[in-house]
Amino acid sequence: xxxxxxxxxxxxxxxxxxxxFGYAHFGISASGAADALALRAxxxxxxxxxNAAALEMTLAGGAFxxxxxxxxxxxxxxxxxxxxxxxxxxxxxxxxxxxxxxxSGARSYLCVRGGIGxxxxxxxxxxxxxxxxxxxxxxxxxxxxIGGAALRRPRQTARVPEMVRGGALRVTPGPQAGWFSxxxxxxxxxxxxxxxxxxxxxxxxxxxxxxxxxxxxxxxLGAIQVPPDxxxxxxxxxxxxxxxxxxxxxxxxxxxxxxxxxxxxxEVSFEEVxxxxxxxxLRAQEEWLYALV
Numbered sequence: 001x002x003x004x005x006x007x008x009x010x011x012x013x014x015x016x017x018x019x020x021f022g023y024a025h026f027g028i029s030a031s032g033a034a035d036a037l038a039l040r041a042x043x044x045x046x047x048x049x050x051n052a053a054a055l056e057m058t059l060a061g062g063a064f065x066x067x068x069x070x071x072x073x074x075x076x077x078x079x080x081x082x083x084x085x086x087x088x089x090x091x092x093x094x095x096x097x098x099x100x101x102x103x104s105g106a107r108s109y110l111c112v113r114g115g116i117g118x119x120x121x122x123x124x125x126x127x128x129x130x131x132x133x134x135x136x137x138x139x140x141x142x143x144x145x146i147g148g149a150a151l152r153r154p155r156q157t158a159r160v161p162e163m164v165r166g167g168a169l170r171v172t173p174g175p176q177a178g179w180f181s182x183x184x185x186x187x188x189x190x191x192x193x194x195x196x197x198x199x200x201x202x203x204x205x206x207x208x209x210x211x212x213x214x215x216x217x218x219x220x221l222g223a224i225q226v227p228p229d230x231x232x233x234x235x236x237x238x239x240x241x242x243x244x245x246x247x248x249x250x251x252x253x254x255x256x257x258x259x260x261x262x263x264x265x266x267e268v269s270f271e272e273v274x275x276x277x278x279x280x281x282l283r284a285q286e287e288w289l290y291a292l293v
Contacts, residue, residue: 002068003088004112007096009138010062011094017053019038020124020134020195024218024241031128031238034058034260035107035196038076039284042111044292045073045155046056051113053125055138055264056110059263061099062138064110068093070146071154077105088154105261113154117147130198130238133214156290165247168271169255172278174223174247176293179210182223189232196239199225200259202268206230216244222251222259224270233261234268254281 006013016039019032033039033056042049055064061079066072070091074083081100083089092098102108118125121134127136138144188206208231219225223235225245234251235243236259249270251259262268273281 002066002070002114002115004070004116004146005065005067006138006140006142006144006146007063007065009142010057010099010139011060012058013062013138014129015053015125015138015144016056016127017125019126019237020050020122020128023122025242026135028122028128028131029237029239029241030221031126031134032124033109033126034237034258035076035105035109035257037257038107038135038260039111039293040162042073042075042088042109043115043149044289045075045086046071046111046113046150047152047154048111048113048115049151052111052147053118054109054111054262057099057102058112060101061105061108061142063098064098065096066091066093066112066255068146071103072097073111074099074108075111077102079103079108081159082288084226088156106263107260111282112146113150115147115149117145128238129196143220149158150172151180152293163166169258169277170252170267170273170281171224171249171270172273172275174213175217176210176246179246180207180226180248182234183207183227184270185272186248187269191262191264191266191268193264195236195264198234199236199239200268201236202232202234204231207232210246214244216242219243219247220250220254222256223247224249224251239244252281254278254285264265
C-alpha cells in the first residue's frame with residue numbers, strides 16, 4: 001500500500017477530516033479541521049470526497065516523504081516555502097514535500113489523492129487532542145497509509161478564494177444577547193497565547209459580567225462566552241459540549257474558517273449581522289467551493 005512517511009511533523013500536525021458528529025451527549029465535540037473550507041477545497045482539487053482525511057499543520061509545516069506517485073494539494077495559509085497553493089501538484093515516488101512556517105494565517109492543509117487511510121473512530125479520522133479520541137499529534141517516523149477516497153480526476157487549478165482574513169468577525173446574537181449592552185462590538189481584542197483547539201481566549205476591554213447565574217446548557221462551535229473576568233472566549237473545534245457562561249453572540253458559519261486561521265496576538269473585533277446576511281455569505285462561499293467539482 002502507498003504511504004506517507006513523516007520526516008518531520010512541524011510544530012503540531014494532525015490527521016483531520018470534517019469531524020465526528022452525534023456524540024455530544026458523550027461529551028465529545030465534533031473536532032475536525034480548524035479551517036474546514038481549506039480542507040474541503042484541497043480534497044476537491046485532488047479529486048477526493050470533500051470529507052477525506054488530510055494533514056492539518058499549525059504555524060510550522062512538516063516534511064513528508066511519499067512512497068509512490070500521487071497528486072497532492074496545499075491549501076490554507078501560505079507556507080513561504082515556494083510551494084504553490086490552491087492547485088493540484090504531481091508528486092513522484094520517493095519525493096519529500098517540505099513545508100515552512102505559515103505566513104498569512106495559522107493553519108495549512110496537505111490533501112493527498114485517496115485521502116489518509118487511517119482507521120475511523122466513531123465514524124471519523126479526526127484527531128481530538130483534548131480527549132485523545134482518534135489518535136495523537138504526528139511524530140517523526142510515523143507512517144500514514146494513503147486511502148482510496150478519490151472520486152474524480154484532479155482539478156489542475158482553482159481561483160484563489162476572494163475572502164478577506166482581516167476585518168471584524170461577523171456574528172449573530174447569542175441566547176443571552178439581551179443580558180449585555182453591546183460592549184462586545186466596541187472593543188478590539190487580541191488572541192491570547194494560551195488559546196488552543198478548545199477555545200480562542202481573547203484579551204482586551206473587559207465586558208461587564210451580567211448579574212445572577214444561569215443553568216449549564218449546550219454550546220456550539222463559534223459561540224462567544226463571557227466568563228466572570230469579562231474576557232471573551234470563542235469556542236473552537238474541540239469545545240466542551242456544555243457551558244454555564246452567558247453567550248452574547250455566535251460567529252457565523254461563513255467565518256468559521258477565519259477562526260481556524262487566527263494566530264496568537266492577532267487582533268479580533270466583532271460585527272453583528274442578521275440571519276439573512278449570514279445565510280447569503282454562506283451561500284456565496286459554498287458556490288465558490290462547488291465550482292471546484
